[in-house]
Amino acid sequence: MPKMMPKPTTIEHVDLDVLEDTLSFYIRTMNIAVSRDLDARLDGCDVARGTGKITTLLLVDSHPGIRPSVIAQIIMKDRSAMGRLIEQMIEHDLLRRQTSASERRAQELYVTPKGAELAAMIRPIVTKQSKDFFSFIAEEEQAQVMDILRRAYRKMVGMTGG
Amino acid sequence: MPKMMPKPTTIEHVDLDVLEDTLSFYIRTMNIAVSRDLDARLDGCDVARGTGKITTLLLVDSHPGIRPSVIAQIIMKDRSAMGRLIEQMIEHDLLRRQTSASERRAQELYVTPKGAELAAMIRPIVTKQSKDFFSFIAEEEQAQVMDILRRAYRKMVGMTGG
DNA sequence: AAAAATAGTTGCATTTGTCCACTATTTGCC
DNA sequence: GGCAAATAGTGGACAAATGCAACTATTTTT
Numbered sequence: 001m002p003k004m005m006p007k008p009t010t011i012e013h014v015d016l017d018v019l020e021d022t023l024s025f026y027i028r029t030m031n032i033a034v035s036r037d038l039d040a041r042l043d044g045c046d047v048a049r050g051t052g053k054i055t056t057l058l059l060v061d062s063h064p065g066i067r068p069s070v071i072a073q074i075i076m077k078d079r080s081a082m083g084r085l086i087e088q089m090i091e092h093d094l095l096r097r098q099t100s101a102s103e104r105r106a107q108e109l110y111v112t113p114k115g116a117e118l119a120a121m122i123r124p125i126v127t128k129q130s131k132d133f134f135s136f137i138a139e140e141e142q143a144q145v146m147d148i149l150r151r152a153y154r155k156m157v158g159m160t161g162g
Numbered sequence: 163m164p165k166m167m168p169k170p171t172t173i174e175h176v177d178l179d180v181l182e183d184t185l186s187f188y189i190r191t192m193n194i195a196v197s198r199d200l201d202a203r204l205d206g207c208d209v210a211r212g213t214g215k216i217t218t219l220l221l222v223d224s225h226p227g228i229r230p231s232v233i234a235q236i237i238m239k240d241r242s243a244m245g246r247l248i249e250q251m252i253e254h255d256l257l258r259r260q261t262s263a264s265e266r267r268a269q270e271l272y273v274t275p276k277g278a279e280l281a282a283m284i285r286p287i288v289t290k291q292s293k294d295f296f297s298f299i300a301e302e303e304q305a306q307v308m309d310i311l312r313r314a315y316r317k318m319v320g321m322t323g324g
Numbered sequence: 325a326a327a328a329a330t331a332g333t334t335g336c337a338t339t340t341g342t343c344c345a346c347t348a349t350t351t352g353c354c
Numbered sequence: 355g356g357c358a359a360a361t362a363g364t365g366g367a368c369a370a371a372t373g374c375a376a377c378t379a380t381t382t383t384t
Contacts, residue, residue, distance in 0.1 A: 015224070017220040023308045026312060031190055133186065134186075149189070152192065153192060159173055245333060245334090266380060267332070
């Protein structure tokens, strides 16, 4: 059994040591691959690179007036990183920001026409990309994994109800 | 149906739009969380931050003489990123490098005593971290997800045999 | 012998993430 | 009412990681 093969020169001879049975390894590695693929598909789209932009755009589009801090929780960024992200998207004329009347500390975010257009454009792309990318996993298993990770995610960010 | 809730001020009122059913979203998000947690546990350990170091150390430890380019494939980095990673680990006296006799373009990597020690130290930590982190997922489901992702990963990097 | 492929290195520009301190506003408590 | 603490967002500095492209050295192909 390959537990100490010397000088492997091709990937086929390699076993992954304890990482072989480590879920976090696969999550971390698949993340790299899936993110790269997604970036490639959105190339030049104003929304590319990094985890935040897509989620932010879609979230603001379907939740007009949502606050930066809420989005920050959802994508697990700290407020300063979130602020910069929003700043960037405002410069690109995708979002618009205004101070909340009832909570003058907070802001309400809205999409611009251009932002709405882009949201409509990327929605199907994002969905398709995920399906395509994982197409070598059977539909059923894909759903299984997603179901489990969804629950994990929800617990993690503190989404209790549906 | 929450499809256009205005001004949600807490995360519980938010639905994730199409991302709700997008596997890539969960992979990307869980990646952030699990990586952060892992970094925290390995704080100061010489191996922390970024996906590569741990895998590299363990791989070199259990496959003496392995080449940088093979590791690069496994962790999905390009050669330049891999080179820098190795450089860093050599500076920290974890690895040692020598030109292959048969293939003078290539290098063989070996762990130093310090590297071997660290490998032995982090092996259980990495395993435990993954188990702990995903502990709110039932053992059985954890195994299920891992099994599926493992197969996906193998196909992706071109590991055919076992 | 020339051309192409492979392994690795280096430099550079871009991005990203993190930490910390700072302002403004609201809430809670006395 | 008034003061302290919590919350929302901003801004700066700094360390890393990433990706791209050009470059050397070696091997393989033709």
